Amino acid sequence: QVQLQQWGAGLLKPSETLSLTCAVYGGSLSGYYWSWIRQPPGKGLEWIGEINHSGSTNYNPSLKSRVTISLDTSNNQLSLKVSSVTAADTAEYYCARRDYGSGRLVYYYMDVWGKGTTVTVSS
Amino acid sequence: SSELAQDPAVSVALGQTVRITCQGDSLRNYYASWYQQKPGQAPILVIYGKNNRPSEIPDRFSGSSSGNTASLTITGAEAEDEADYYCYSRDSSDNHYVFGTGTKVTVL
Numbered sequence: 001q002v003q004l005q006q007w008g009a010g011l012l013k014p015s016e017t018l019s020l021t022c023a024v025y026g027g028s029l030s031g032y033y034w035s036w037i038r039q040p041p042g043k044g045l046e047w048i049g050e051i052n053h054s055g056s057t058n059y060n061p062s063l064k065s066r067v068t069i070s071l072d073t074s075n076n077q078l079s080l081k082v083s084s085v086t087a088a089d090t091a092e093y094y095c096a097r098r099d100y101g102s103g104r105l106v107y108y109y110m111d112v113w114g115k116g117t118t119v120t121v122s123s
Numbered sequence: 124s125s126e127l128a129q130d131p132a133v134s135v136a137l138g139q140t141v142r143i144t145c146q147g148d149s150l151r152n153y154y155a156s157w158y159q160q161k162p163g164q165a166p167i168l169v170i171y172g173k174n175n176r177p178s179e180i181p182d183r184f185s186g187s188s189s190g191n192t193a194s195l196t197i198t199g200a201e202a203e204d205e206a207d208y209y210c211y212s213r214d215s216s217d218n219h220y221v222f223g224t225g226t227k228v229t230v231l
Contacts, residue, residue: 037222045158045166045209045222058218094165101172105188108213108220109156109171116165 002027004114006095008080012121018082022095022114029053029073033098035110036069036080038091046091050098051078085121092116127155127210127223134229135200145193145210145223155193155210155223157186166209170195197228205230 008020022034036048049059051069059067068081082089094117096110127147135141145155154173158166168177170186183201187194193212197204210223 035220044225045160045211047211047220047222050220058220060219061217101175103154103173105152105154105173106213107154107156107172108211109168110158110166110211111168111171111177113165113167 002097002112004095004097004112006093006114006117008093008117008119010118010120012085012089012119014086014121014123015084016121018080018085018089018093018119018121020080020093020095020117020119022078022080024076024078024097027097029071029076029078033058034069034071034078035096035098036078037094037096037110038089039094040088040091048080048082048093087121090119090121092118127212127221129208129210129223129226131224132227132229134231135197136231137202138199140196140198141200141228143195143197143208143226143228145195146191147212147221147223148191149212149215149221150188150191150193152215153212154188155186155212157184157193157195158209158211159204160207160209161205169208200228200230202230204228 003025006022030053033050035050066083095114097112100108156171160166174186
């Protein structure tokens with residue numbers, strides 16, 4: 001059974017770079033996209049971006065200029081970096097495995113999630 | 124950019140049926156997937172595709188889609204179903220993805 005374990009710095013100052021890592025256990029990076037999602041306190045889920053095993057990325061247009069998602073295939077890990085953080089980047093951050101299927105319509109879904117990492121930006 | 128709109132909150136009596144909807148233009152081209160999130164926990168997948176459930180999800184959860192609207196139905200709601208529910212799909216015009224605004228389900 002695939003499990004995702006995530007970690008990273010939990011307290012940042014404005015203008016610093018957020019850095020999180022998500023390790024994949026019990027499965028391979030191949031064949032899937034790997035996503036990052038965040039949730040500000042008391043608010044809804046926001047898709048940040050994703051990467052596949054070949055390194056192809058897709059990003060939320062509203063965050064694209066500050067976000068980098070990368071892979072470390074030798075360690076079965078993915079990483080998220082968000083530069084120039086502000087208080088608005090305070091959130092719970094999740095990594096997740098994203099798969100897809102098709103019927104009459106194509107569909108996308110995230111079936112394995114990490115437990116989340118709390119990131120607070122404060123001076 | 125696409126948006127997925129959900130009602131902020133719905134309530135259902137114990138044992139009754141509740142339907143949660145998700146509206147957006149992209150849903151004419153893609154099925155939504157649905158996630159349940161309880162306080163302090165990560166989301167979990169409950170429905171994907173036309174009407175597929177992970178093996179651990181009870182069969183009282185079902186999904187459907189028509190036009191620009193996706194629906195999640197809980198038939199015979201139980202107290203443990205009280206949670207926030209989010210839809211998710213791909214944007215039609217670009218290579219990115221979006222979550223719905225979320226619906227808080229209260230079981231009375």
